[in-house]
Amino acid sequence: MKRTIKTGIIQQANTGDIQQNMQHLAQKIKGLASQGAQLIVLQELHDSLYFCQVESTDNFDLAVAIPGERTDFYSKIAKENGIVLVTSLFERRAPGLYHNTAVVFERDGSIAGKYRKMHIPDDPAYYEKFYFTPGDLGFKPIETSLGKLGILVCWDQWYPEAARLMALSGAELLIYPTAIGWESSDTDDEKMRQRQAWMLSQRGHAVANGLPVVAVNRVGHETDPSGMTNGIQFWGSSFIAGPQGEILYEAPTDSEVETIVEIDLSRSEQVRRWWPFLRDRRIDMFQDLTKRFID
Numbered sequence: 001m002k003r004t005i006k007t008g009i010i011q012q013a014n015t016g017d018i019q020q021n022m023q024h025l026a027q028k029i030k031g032l033a034s035q036g037a038q039l040i041v042l043q044e045l046h047d048s049l050y051f052c053q054v055e056s057t058d059n060f061d062l063a064v065a066i067p068g069e070r071t072d073f074y075s076k077i078a079k080e081n082g083i084v085l086v087t088s089l090f091e092r093r094a095p096g097l098y099h100n101t102a103v104v105f106e107r108d109g110s111i112a113g114k115y116r117k118m119h120i121p122d123d124p125a126y127y128e129k130f131y132f133t134p135g136d137l138g139f140k141p142i143e144t145s146l147g148k149l150g151i152l153v154c155w156d157q158w159y160p161e162a163a164r165l166m167a168l169s170g171a172e173l174l175i176y177p178t179a180i181g182w183e184s185s186d187t188d189d190e191k192m193r194q195r196q197a198w199m200l201s202q203r204g205h206a207v208a209n210g211l212p213v214v215a216v217n218r219v220g221h222e223t224d225p226s227g228m229t230n231g232i233q234f235w236g237s238s239f240i241a242g243p244q245g246e247i248l249y250e251a252p253t254d255s256e257v258e259t260i261v262e263i264d265l266s267r268s269e270q271v272r273r274w275w276p277f278l279r280d281r282r283i284d285m286f287q288d289l290t291k292r293f294i295d
Contacts, residue, residue: 003266005146005173008037011238011257013220020046026077028258030257033081037260038147043218044154044179044239045100048090050218050234054226062171063092067111071103078261079109088177090131099183099282100150102177104142113142117153118162125183125229128155147172147265150211154178157198157215161289163205165277172265174205178217181234189260192201195235195253197271210272212263213241217257243271
C-alpha cells in the first residue's frame with residue numbers, strides 16, 4: 001500500500017526578536033497546513049539568532065524548560081493546525097545543564113517525544129560545547145501518527161552511525177534540523193565543496209539506509225556579536241531526498257522558503273529489496289566501531 005506524507009519545511013532568516021521569529025513561524029505553519037501539510041519541520045534553534053558564535057554566560061538566559069511556556073506555544077500551533085510538528089529548542093534541564101533538543105508535537109498538541117543532540121561541535125563561530133551537554137536519550141525514533149521519525153540535529157548529520165542506529169530502530173524518515181553556513185574568508189570553491197559535502201553526506205545516509213531524508217537549514221547573514229569574525233552566512237539549501245538519495249526538492253541558498261513535498265514512505269520497502277544493505281551487514285565484524293581509533 002502506498003503511504004505518503006505531505007511534508008512542509010520552513011527555511012527562515014531570523015532576527016534578534018524572539019517573539020517576532022516565533023510569530024513568523026506560526027504564520028508560515030498555518031499557511032502550510034492550509035495547503036495540506038501533515039508534517040512540518042523547522043530549522044535548528046529557530047526561535048533566536050544562532051547565539052553560539054560567541055561564548056557568553058548571558059546566552060543561557062535563552063534556554064527554556066521542556067515542558068514549559070515555549071512548548072505550550074508550539075503545542076497549541078500543532079493542535080490548531082492538526083499537524084505533526086518538529087521543533088528545535090535550547091533546553092534548560094537544570095541549573096547549569098542545557099541541551100540542544102528537538103521536540104516533536106502530535107496532531108493533538110501532545111509531546112510525542114524529544115531528541116537531545118548527541119554530537120556537539122566546537123569550531124570557530126560554532127562554540128556549541130560551551131552551551132550544550134551531549135544528549136543522553138540515544139538514537140531512538142519518535143513514534144507519531146504519521147510514522148516513526150528519526151530525528152537528529154545538525155552536527156549529527158555527519159555521522160553514519162547515528163543514521164544507521166535510527167534506521168535499525170525502525171525509523172521511516174530521517175530528519176535533520178540544521179544551522180550551517182559559510183565563513184566569509186573561504187574561497188568560492190571551498191564554499192561550494194562544503195555545501196556539496198553537507199548534502200552528499202546526508203544523501204549517503206538515505207542511500208545506505210533506504211530511507212527518505214529531510215534537512216532544514218536556516219538562511220541569511222547573522223553578525224558575530226564579538227566582532228571577531230564577519231559572522232555566518234547560512235547557506236539555506238534545505239532539501240528532501242528519497243531513499244536512493246534522489247533530490248525531491250532543494251531550496252535556494254539565499255532566500256526564505258516555505259514549501260510542501262510529498263514523500264512516499266512505502267518506496268523504502270522496494271528500495272531495500274533492490275539494495276539489501278541491512279541483510280548483508282557483517283554485524284559479527286563491527287566490534288571495533290566502539291573504539292575511538294584502531295591502532
